Every structure is written in C-alpha cells, then in structure tokens.
Amino acid sequence: MINERYSFRATGDQADRRLDRVLRGLFRDVPLGAVMKSIRNGSVRVNGRKASGDFRLSAGDEVAVPWTRDARGIISDNNDEENAGGDLTLSTLFRNEFLWCVDKPPGLLAQPDEPGGDSVITRAWHMLGWKRDDFRPAVTGRLDRNVSGVTAIALTYPALRAISEHMRNGAVKKIYRAVVYGKIPETGRIDIPLVKDGRRNIVCAARPGDSGMDSLTLFRRIRFKSPYSLAEIELVTGRPHQARAHLALLGFPIAGDEKYGFERHARSFPRPMLHAYSLSFPDDSSLPGIEGLTIKSPMPGQFISFFV
Numbered sequence: 210m211i212n213e214r215y216s217f218r219a220t221g222d223q224a225d226r227r228l229d230r231v232l233r234g235l236f237r238d239v240p241l242g243a244v245m246k247s248i249r250n251g252s253v254r255v256n257g258r259k260a261s262g263d264f265r266l267s268a269g270d271e272v273a274v275p276w277t278r279d280a281r282g283i284i285s286d287n288n289d290e291e292n293a294g295g296d297l298t299l300s301t302l303f304r305n306e307f308l309w310c311v312d313k314p315p316g317l318l319a320q321p322d323e324p325g326g327d328s329v330i331t332r333a334w335h336m337l338g339w340k341r342d343d344f345r346p347a348v349t350g351r352l353d354r355n356v357s358g359v360t361a362i363a364l365t366y367p368a369l370r371a372i373s374e375h376m377r378n379g380a381v382k383k384i385y386r387a388v389v390y391g392k393i394p395e396t397g398r399i400d401i402p403l404v405k406d407g408r409r410n411i412v413c414a415a416r417p418g419d420s421g422m423d424s425l426t427l428f429r430r431i432r433f434k435s436p437y438s439l440a441e442i443e444l445v446t447g448r449p450h451q452a453r454a455h456l457a458l459l460g461f462p463i464a465g466d467e468k469y470g471f472e473r474h475a476r477s478f479p480r481p482m483l484h485a486y487s488l489s490f491p492d493d494s495s496l497p498g499i500e501g502l503t504i505k506s507p508m509p510g511q512f513i514s515f516f517v
C-alpha cells in the first residue's frame with residue numbers, strides 16, 4: 210500500500226480544513242497512527258512541501274500521500290443490501306444546494322451505530338447517490354432515536370462549519386413540542402446545570418461542587434386537557450437529553466419517557482412524546498440561501514389527538 214503515491218487537489222469542501230482531519234476522513238482504511246507518522250516524516254506533501262497536521266488547506270492545493278488511490282474510504286453500499294426492499298426515503302421539508310432539512314421519523318437514529326446501519330445520514334447518502342470522498346453530508350444536530358421532527362443535513366463543508374458554529378453560539382433557535390404529564394405553568398424557564406451519568410446513560414441535575422453544563426430551557430403551555438399538557442419548548446442551550454431531563458426535574462415528565470420519571474398511567478405510549486417542531490437560522494451572510502429561514506415539521510397526529 211505504501212509503494213505507490215497518490216495525489217489529489219483539495220476541493221472547496223476541503224478548503225480551510227486541517228490537513229490531518231482531511232486525510233483521516235479521506236483515507237479511512239489507513240490507520241490513524243500511519244496517517245500522523247506520514248505527516249510528521251514528510252511523506253505527505255502539500256504543493257511539494259512538508260506541512261504540519263494543523264495546516265489548513267486551500268482549494269486547489271495539491272496533496273501527495275504515500276498511499277494508493279484504493280486506500281480511500283469510499284461510502285459502502287451495505288446499507289442498500291441490508292435494507293433491500295425496505296423504505297429508505299426521507300421526507301423533505303426544505304432543500305437547496307447547501308442544506309437539506311428532513312422530517313425524521315421516530316425510531317430512526319441520526320447516525321448509524323454500526324457500519325452500514327440504518328440512519329438518517331445513511332438514508333441521505335443513499336437518496337443522493339453520494340460517491341464523493343472529499344466530503345460527506347452530515348447531520349448538524351442529533352435527535353434521540355425516538356424523537357421525531359426537523360433534522361438538518363449540511364450538503365457542503367462551508368455550510369456544515371457555519372451552521373455548527375451558529376449552533377454552538379446559540380444563534381440557531383430550536384423549538385420542540387411535547388406532551389407532558391400534569392398542568393405545566395403557562396410560561397417558565399428552567400435554568401438547571403446538568404451532568405451526565407454514564408453508567409445509566411442519562412443526565413441529572415448538577416450537585417454543588419459538580420462541574421455541570423449550563424443548561425437553559427424556556428417553555429409555554431399551548432393546551433391542557435387533564436392529565437396532559439401540550440408544551441412548546443425552546444432549548445436555548447443544546448445539551449443531550451436537555452428537554453427530557455429539565456421537564457422531569459420541574460415535575461412534568463414527557464409522556465412515555467420512562468427513563469426520565471414518567472410512570473405508566475391509564476394510557477401507554479409508543480415512545481417519548483417529544484417532537485422537534487422548528488429550526489430558525491439567524492440572518493447572517495455566512496448562511497447563504499438559508500439566512501433568516503425557519504423550517505417547521507408538522508405536528509404528529511398522535512400529539513394532537515390528546516387534546517381534541
């Protein structure tokens with residue numbers, strides 16, 4: 210594998226990315242240690258010169274590596290085979306050349322938990338017929354398996370970087386809707402730092418002395434029909450399981466969410482009744498074609514049926 214050099218020119222989706230990260234993503238069949246060693250000893254060259262791992266590429270840079278073309282990690286077709294005859298389609302809420310927002314059904318992972326496994330992103334690759342290895346479309350925020358609703362997929366690296374940065378800064382407004390047990394107040398805020406309990410795979414309220422993650426949730430009650438409320442929830446921060454944990458800590462667990470305190474009552478539920486209702490992007494020039502845009506996912510009928 211190391212007797213023949215292969216070279217390529219950096220594309221626009223590889224521009225401004227670190228050399229080591231581009232190579233790790235592009236040559237998935239080469240061990241990480243071998244990638245880093247080749248960068249350090251100068252076997253990897255950028256425009257004929259040795260470059261450090263943190264060197265940021267520009268579009269058009271010529272990168273030579275000591276591996277063959279066949280060492281590239283091309284997207285596998287295993288997902289097509291394993292789901293032959295199954296429905297691999299995703300429902301589109303919005304799409305342009307930079308972003309694809311789909312309506313994630315409950316029960317589907319955002320990313321596969323094993324190679325070739327079914328997920329939003331592997332279905333997206335399948336529907337796009339994606340074979341490029343310089344960049345792979347990626348989800349910009351992960352919904353839990355049993356949560357439905359708006360899921361954003363970046364179709365270019367600049368879009369992925371810009372959206373991810375705005376999400377980290379809290380500039381992307383994320384609104385959820387949930388059926389909760391009890392009559393939740395008309396409006397409120399939950400400002401409780403959270404810590405992860407890895408043993409139980411849940412998050413909990415941080416105790417004094419814990420280095421908890423700042424977590425802020427805003428909510429309002431839309432409807433109430435005893436014993437359930439329909440609540441609208443804004444995640445100002447985007448911590449794992451934040452809505453589920455915060456509502457349970459307030460005493461209004463999400464219906465069907467037994468992991469976070471909901472106990473079975475007269476009705477049974479197929480899943481936690483939490484739905485990603487909308488994503489709103491800031492009016493910023495770094496988000497071409499989606500600046501100021503709001504994408505909504507229709508409320509599932511099973512949510513509405515509680516209040517008619």
